[in-house]
Amino acid sequence: MKIFASTLLLLAALPGAPALAQTACQPGTYAAPDGDFVVLVVSPAVAAPALRYQFRDGRRGATSEAGAPLACGGAQVTVKGEAWSPIAFRETPARFDSAGTQMNGMLIEPPGNDAKRPLVVMVHGSERTSPIGGLYGYAMAAQGISVFVYDKRGTGGSEGEYTQNFELLAADAAKALDTARGLAAGRHGRVGFFGGSQGGWVAPLAATRTKADFVAVGFGLVASPIEEDREQMVSEVRAAGLGKDAEALVTRLSAATAGLLLSDFHTGYDALDAVRRDMADKPWAAKIEGEYSGAIARMPNDELRRIGRARFDNLELIWDYDAVAALRKLDTPLLWVLAGEDREAPIETTRAALRGLQAAGKPIDTYLFPGTDHGMWEYVDKADGTRDYTRLTDGYLKLLGDWIKGDVRGAYGRAEKLTPR
Structure with missing residues (x-):
């Protein structure tokens, strides 16, 4: 879960082929006789007048997409020829x-x-x-x-x-x-x-x-959050098939960056430099991200001392x-x-x-x-x-x-x- 940026993936847009917007669609929640439902909302990810839809079974998209599994008209939504009525919350x-x-x-x-x-x-x-x-x-x-x-x-x-x-x-x-x-x-x-x-x-x-x-x-x-950072990097090197030595290196990197974070960027630079030296000849090292360790490792120490806390630790996160x-x-x-x-x-x-x-x-x-x-x-x-x-x-x-x-x-x-x- 990204610490420094929005991660609510449940609000992300799904790509789809453009089609004529169904301008009759109205925001609301519509229920089928058997208890199924679809939610229609205004979303910044969807160009007006189209709406974002979400079915109970996980299907999601925009009412403007070609092949959208619903049609709008009046006070109802039609799904597979069946009228679903609005729920009056x-x-x-x-x-x-x-x-x-x-x-x-x-x-x-x-x-x-x-x-x-x-x-x-x-x-x-x-x-x-x-x-x-x-x-x-x-x-x-x-x-x-x-x-x-x-x-x-x-x-x-x-x-x-x-x-x-x-x-x-x-x-x-x-x-x-x-x-x-x-x-x-x-x-x-x-x-x-x-x-x-x-x-x-x-x-x-x-x-x-x-x-x-x-x-x-x-x-x-x-x-x-420190463990999350380490696990993300371990997941990255495993996905790349890099083996146990790479896992050990990124685990050391996470421990080194944790030392900086927990000391408000006052101490921990020797440990970070040691990991940097051991990673210097690894082509994959430049692509490692984690939650924050990759970015910290690529910043010079003088910058980390000056702006590290403002860049990485300005939201009062409880790292440990x-x-x-x-x-x-x-x-x-x-x-x-x-x-x-x-x-x-x-x-x-x-x-x-x-x-x-x-x-x-x-x-x-x-x-x-x-x-x-x-x-x-x-x-x-x-x-x-x-x-x-x-x-x-x-x-x-x-x-x-x-x-x-x-x-x-x-x-x-x-x-x-x-x-x-």
Whole structure:
């Protein structure tokens, strides 16, 4: 999960052949008689007047694409000749205070006043875009769940400064849950968090700051940002078939850059120089990225001393954050969904940590979707080693919805439920 840039891949555009825009399409969520749904939203990734669509099974695109699997007209959407009707959500804007900062949110409730309906707070990742009016909240609400979405501090309609300090973000998430619980009083049952990507660090921590009945995480890490950097580089050299010596070198590089980060770029230069010398004759070294180590290794020491902290450490990230310690404090049921081929958040350390927590008796359900990358995207490998992302994997959204409702049953696409061993 990229620390310095937006990584909410779930909002990324899918390429498609141009076609005449379906100008009759209206934003909203449309339900089929059998419970299937499609969400239509305005998106900066799609040229107006077209809309972004998202089906429950993961198909996503723009209404302007040739071959779009829906047609719009009047107050309905037609899919394979069947009319799907709009869901009349109750939407309540909200303002709340967190640590002296005014935050902006929205409660989305399905029709009716079901006192047993689950309520979930959506905890954002590292992106700076607003989740209000986005696909994810409505895709949850379409499954009979009340959803509270809010703007991360320093983004959208929320005040304050943008930060990646997990403690402060967890405090914000806890306040969001308390706010949502009050707004939906008498119209909800169990309450909890969902966090995607960086939200996988924040949501469990927030559940230690307020009472929560569940926590769900998608493509997050049970590892520190330093460990994430190392795993990304190890994944890079493995993908290139470079062997154990290369793995050892990038592991040393990650340790060296961690020394700089943890000392505010005051110390650690001797260790970094030693790794640079050993990597100097390796043609592949110039292409190594990691989360930040590749960029640090390519900057001269005098620049790192002058501007390293401003460049790499200006968002109050807790580099050596102990994610396992936070989960040990929780006895709340936890769902963790892994992307099997995640390049941004490699799963090796996370999977082992979850297995250990399960073996220790923590109530954790772990699922893995094979052949998916960060964001639960399916993809096609290209000749140059990059990936074309095709769709959100089938079963992911339904698994989240059913688990939050306490009604997991049957198969969820290609998902594999993992057990401790």
